[in-house]
Amino acid sequence: MSSSSMRSFLRTWYRPEVSPIIAVVGVALTGASYYVYRLSQHQEVVWSRDNPRPWEKIEQDMNTKFINTQADKLTRSYKREW
Numbered sequence: 001m002s003s004s005s006m007r008s009f010l011r012t013w014y015r016p017e018v019s020p021i022i023a024v025v026g027v028a029l030t031g032a033s034y035y036v037y038r039l040s041q042h043q044e045v046v047w048s049r050d051n052p053r054p055w056e057k058i059e060q061d062m063n064t065k066f067i068n069t070q071a072d073k074l075t076r077s078y079k080r081e082w
Helices: 003-013 016-040
Strands: none
């Protein structure tokens, strides 16, 4: 592209006032994608049918929560087997 055609293209298709909108939408899409990815990797999400009832393997002293407030009662953490 020559210099004049490039200037014509930018003058026609590029507006400086649109740049913040593109940036905000880009950040929002990135954040939403990251959030959905994190949700899909949680231990309660089932992607396969190998273990249809994983709650049957949880015992009384297993911790299934993210934050443990009863450290003395819950000795083991639950981990899903893939």
